[in-house]
Amino acid sequence: MPPTSTHFSIRPIPSAGRGVLASTPLAPNTPLLLSPPPAAHVIFRQYRREVCAHCLHYDRGRTLPVRDAPIGKVFCAEPCRAAWREAQGPLGVEAWTALETFVRSRAKSVVSTLAQAAVGAKPGAQAVVATWEAAAEVGALHARARGGGVGAADSGPGIKADREYRRALHHVWTQSVDPDILGYLLSGVLTAHGDAGYWQREVEGLAMDEEAYKDTADLEAHCNAFLQLVATVPRELVGSCTVEVCQTLANASSHNSFGIRAGGDEGEEYMGYALYPEASYFNHSCSPSVRKKRVGRQWEFSTAREVGEGEELCITYLGGDEKDLTVTQRRERLRGVWGFECMCERCRREDTS
Ligand SMILES: [Zn+2]
Ligand SMILES: [Zn+2]
Incomplete structure (x- = not known):
């Protein structure tokens, strides 16, 4: 469901799909929207x-006081831990515990790659399809052996399938472990499992990047993480831990996620990222009329200046320093990460070529 407000409406926009238009003249600092918590992060x-x-919450790099060892997470205070556990529910807590146990058991093979620069070219669409198809086959063996997902009602794996399964399991246990990809996918799998309607309506409807992987290793790391999840999550979750859900999470993240930064929007430290379907309604401008500010797990959107009736409300997709780049550099950056040629008012004004 698109967000609704007396301040704006969501309408089709020539060349940009849809956009958020001011319904009335708006004064600076008018609150527009508070997003719900992320669909995955x-x-x-x-x-x-x-x-x-x-x-x-981040306290300038200090270790936070409340540590919950079984799930491998820390909290700023006891109420946050209680709220987190309640939001996850028993199944979520069980899943995070299983994941943390798995990651710790493979401590020597842990490699975090999400924040690293790409090595080599992006894999093309065909490679993406083929790699995921191979992962899906192995995933189906896992799901069947664990009594969840497609084919769960089968009478059990035959001898040949059993051998294949053991080989597949061996493969999963010998690959490296990327806790960041695992965590991002698990958070999304739990969302998809917890509210299938929300998932279909909000997440599956997002703009997808069909070439979302920065390099071949990134694609393989996502497929491995999917298989490791199928093998480790509680049985009840296996049916929601599908190639489709994992691919949706990967493909939606490049165009619809925000960085989690130390100082809110402008902070330098890049600590993670989060997928906010509701925020995706705002298009980009290099001189944005909307300011976004992170408030806990939510984003608050308000007008950055006076906005006229019918004017488009835009945020900026650029990070703090990137706003000072030249028009050519900004366009290159936006094309590379978000896949569009910026034709915003500022770019048109500064483009003298
Ligand atoms: Zn907290
Ligand atoms: Zn621009």
Whole structure:
């Protein structure tokens, strides 16, 4: 369901799909929208002792006081831990515990790659399809052996399938472990499992990046993480831990997620990212009329200046320093990360070529 407000409406926009238009003249600092918590998110493992898993509070790199060892997360205070556990529910807590146990058991193979630069070219669409198809086959063996997902009602794996399964399981246990990809996917799988309607309506409807992986290793790491999840999550979750859900999470993240940064929107420290379907309604401008500010796990949107009736309300997709780039550099950045040629008012004004 698109967000509704007396301040704006969501309408089709020529060349940009849809956009948010001011319904009335708006004064500066008018609150527009408070997004719900993210559909999926990850705090990179290197920050796991410094960022509250519930409210995303960060205290200049200090280790936070409340540690919940079985789930491998820290909290700024006891109420945050209680709220997190309640929001996750018993199944979620069980899943995070299983994941943490798995990651710790493979401590020597842990490699966090999400915040790293790409090595080599992006894999093309065909490679993406083929790699996921191979993962889906192995995933189906896992799901069947665990008594969840497609084919769960089968009378059990035959001898050949059993051998294949053991080989597949061996493969999963010998691959490296990326706790960040695992955490991001698990948070999304739990959302999809908890509210299928929301998932279909909000998440599956997002703009998807069909070439979402920065390099081949990233694609393989996502497929491995999917298989490791199928093998480790509680049985009840296996049916929701599908290739489709994991691909949706990967493809939606490049165009619809926000970085979790130390100082809110402008902070330098890049500590993770989060997928906010509701925020995706705002298009980008290099001189945005809307300011966004992170308040705990939510984003608050308000007008950055006076906005006329019918004017489009835009946020900026650029990070703090990137706003000072030249028009050519900004366009290159936006094309690379978000896949569009910026034709905003500022870019048109500064483009003298
Ligand atoms: Zn907290
Ligand atoms: Zn622009």
